Amino acid sequence: MRKRILRRAAAAFVAMIGLAVCGGATSAASAPASAPAISASRRTAIVTAAERVSPAVVSVSVVATRTVRADPFPGMFRDEFFQRFFPPTEYQEKVPGLGSGVIVDRSGLVLTNEHVVRDADEIAVTLPDGRQIPAKVLGSSAPYDLAVIKITGESLPVAPLGDSDRLVVGEWAIAIGNPFGYLLNDPQPSVTAGVISATHRDVKSEASSGGGVYKNMIQTDAAINPGNSGGPLVNGDGEVIGINTFIFTQSGGSIGLGFAIPINLAKKILDETQRYGRVRAAWPGMAVQPVTPYLAQRLGYTDLGGLIVTEVVPGGPAAKAGLKVGDRIRKVNGQAIHSLEDARRGIYGAGVGDRMALGIERDGRPLEVAFILIEAPRGAQ
Numbered sequence: 001m002r003k004r005i006l007r008r009a010a011a012a013f014v015a016m017i018g019l020a021v022c023g024g025a026t027s028a029a030s031a032p033a034s035a036p037a038i039s040a041s042r043r044t045a046i047v048t049a050a051e052r053v054s055p056a057v058v059s060v061s062v063v064a065t066r067t068v069r070a071d072p073f074p075g076m077f078r079d080e081f082f083q084r085f086f087p088p089t090e091y092q093e094k095v096p097g098l099g100s101g102v103i104v105d106r107s108g109l110v111l112t113n114e115h116v117v118r119d120a121d122e123i124a125v126t127l128p129d130g131r132q133i134p135a136k137v138l139g140s141s142a143p144y145d146l147a148v149i150k151i152t153g154e155s156l157p158v159a160p161l162g163d164s165d166r167l168v169v170g171e172w173a174i175a176i177g178n179p180f181g182y183l184l185n186d187p188q189p190s191v192t193a194g195v196i197s198a199t200h201r202d203v204k205s206e207a208s209s210g211g212g213v214y215k216n217m218i219q220t221d222a223a224i225n226p227g228n229s230g231g232p233l234v235n236g237d238g239e240v241i242g243i244n245t246f247i248f249t250q251s252g253g254s255i256g257l258g259f260a261i262p263i264n265l266a267k268k269i270l271d272e273t274q275r276y277g278r279v280r281a282a283w284p285g286m287a288v289q290p291v292t293p294y295l296a297q298r299l300g301y302t303d304l305g306g307l308i309v310t311e312v313v314p315g316g317p318a319a320k321a322g323l324k325v326g327d328r329i330r331k332v333n334g335q336a337i338h339s340l341e342d343a344r345r346g347i348y349g350a351g352v353g354d355r356m357a358l359g360i361e362r363d364g365r366p367l368e369v370a371f372i373l374i375e376a377p378r379g380a381q
Helices: 001-041 045-056 080-083 261-276 293-299 340-347
Strands: 055-068 089-105 110-111 120-127 132-141 145-152 174-177 190-204 213-220 232-234 240-247 259-262 286-290 307-312 328-332 354-360 365-372
Touching: 045 055, 045 089, 045 174, 045 232, 055 110, 089 120, 089 232, 110 232, 110 261, 120 259, 132 261, 145 174, 145 261, 190 259, 213 240, 213 365, 259 261, 259 307, 286 340, 286 365
Parallel strands: none
Antiparallel strands: 055 089, 055 120, 089 110, 110 145, 120 132, 132 145, 174 190, 174 232, 190 213, 213 259, 232 240, 240 259, 286 307, 307 328, 328 354, 354 365
16 A cells, blocks of 8 residues: 555656656747847847948048148246247148948948048048948038038948938937948948937037037937947937937047937038038028027117027128128028027028028017028138
8 A cells, every 4th residue: 555655746846857857848949939039129229220231331541631730849938038049840741530420322422521522631431341442532611611522333232311400309210320341351330329309509619620519409319439430320210310420428438428410401411522622601681599598688679589699790791681780580481480490491401593582570560581592702601
């Protein structure tokens, strides 16, 4: 009897082990079936967008000649009398530089930043497939910090361009760059991701020509690493929405304050370069400023809307249309003006030959003036 019970217990134990093993085998067997689901979950919008655009993201390496001023006795004899006899010397040296770019046309047009190729004697572009191709500047704009360079090659990948006027704060933003493509055996771009933090930012930066102000910039927290200037900022649909340009940082690395030039502005630069071989800046021949509380009080305004004309250049389009200093601009091409940003979208976003219709107030009376934007004279702001 006791032996029979032991045999039954042993059989039950073996059966339990068998169930456990079979259960494990069943789980293991079902694992491959769930693998595609796991893989699909990893294929996010970021992955898809990066795959779509990365083949067209290039490394831009330049060599520029710079004038170097050197003190023959650094740290010594700094008095003015001594330096009359041993003045600092100047010499030329070749300085290498790195940046990124994005191919936007099958003919070999590449968008990048103007400061990446500024004063370059030699430019070379390296594609992710390893091809290294000499490039030349086709056209550039220092005020906009955009340049179009040209390469020649077969079966060039092209990145699709989006619409930066339709950006939504909070949507995906993917920064892609390829600064070290010419150094690596596998020159694949680097990808960082974040969101659109803000649009229409006006930001002062030393990267701009003369340390000026970048207008209507896209702000993102996607890391823009050193050498990624000129690379594309991409949305979740895999469309280029901006050209990465600079970051705000105290450490030298990204702290989540990156800025990109809107692609719609870059499209205009691209079109200008293709048609005219240079970038023509539109010029209204006037200067404006917002209505501040102080001005509103002094001028008797009941609101802060619109812009005040502070300068009208004689002989310019605005002057010929009859605009006067002190006029209050209320509308630009039918769109109400509530801030300087509103005017910049209408005026700075326009091109040479575009018609500008301004709804203004003068001495409390509504008026309308219209003029055609012309190419900015040399030195005009």
